Amino acid sequence: MGRVIAAGVALGLCAVLLGAPPASADSGSLRLQVSIDQRPIEDATVAIDPASQVELQVVATNSGTAPVKVRSVRLSGVALALTFFAYDTTAPFEVPARGSVSRTFVLDLGDLAGQATGLLPSSVELLDAGRVTLGEATTVADVRGSFWSVYGVFGLAMLVLTILAWVTALLALARHRLAPNRWRRGVRFLPAGFGTGLVAVISLSVLRLVPPEPAVEIPVVLGAAAIAFLLGYLTPHPAPPAVTESDKTVRLTVPSTQEFTR
Helix, strand or coil, X not given: CHHHHHHHHHHHHHHHHCCCCCCCCCCECEEEEEEECCEECCCCEEXXXXXXXXXXXXXXXXXXXXXXXXEEEEEEEEECCEEEXXXXXXXXXXXXXXXXXXXXXXXXXXXXXXXXXXXXXXXXEEECCCCCEEEEEEEEEEECCCCCCHHHHHHHHHHXXXXXXXXXXXXXXXXXXXXXXXXXXXXXXXXXXXXXXXXXXXXXXXXXXXXXXXXXXXXXXHHHHXXXXXXXXXXXXXXXXXXXXXXXXXXXXXXXXXXXXX
16 A cells, blocks of 8 residues: 555656656747737736636747748646646748737637646647747636646545555554664655645645746655655654563473483
C-alpha cells in the first residue's frame, strides 16, 4: 500500500518538476493583444463562465518583412504543467508584413464546467498549419466550473493519497517500524510532504486565492517536502521490540551419568 501511495504522489510531483513550462508571451513571430468579452487579458484575471459564450478579440501585429499565415486560434489552461482545457477554432487569415489584423471569435465553452474550476494560468495562441505557435498572450482565467470537474477530482485524489501517506508513515512511527537510519526515516515521510504541497497548490487555486504558477507551486511543493523530510529525520530511534515471556529461553543443565551413580 505504501508503494502505491508513493507512486501516486510521485506522479503529481513529476507533473510539477518535469512538465514543460508554458511558453512566454513573446514566443512566435506575431505580437498579440487579446481581449475576452471586451476586457484586455494582459496583467489581469479574466472570469470565464462556461454557461455563456465567450467573445475573443485578437489583434495580431507582424513586425517582420514577410506575411504570416494563421490557421487557428487556441484558448488553453494549464496547472501543475498539465493542460486541463484547450479549445481550438479554425479561422485562417494572413497578417501582412509590418501590419496588423484584428479578428473576433465566439467560443462555446459549455463543457468547460466539467474540465476545470478556480484560477488557472491560461493562454491564447495563434497557430499555423503545422500547429506551431506564431504568437501568444498569457493571463489567469477564473473558471467558474464545477468542483467535480477533472481539475477538482484530481485535487481530491491527491488529498486522499496524501492522507494515506501520512497515516502509513505515522502508523509506522507509532509501531516502531521505521528504519534505524535517520535518512531512511526522512525519505519515508517525503511522499506525504510532496502530497501536502500539491494539495496546498490545488486548494489555493480552487479557492481562487493564488493561481498555480511555477513561481508559486514549485517553492510550495519543495518546501512542504523539506519539512516532511525533516520531521522524519528527527523522529526518535525505533525502540527494540519488547521481550515477552514466550521469547525467554531457559538454559537447563542435565547432570551427567556419573553424577547419578555417585
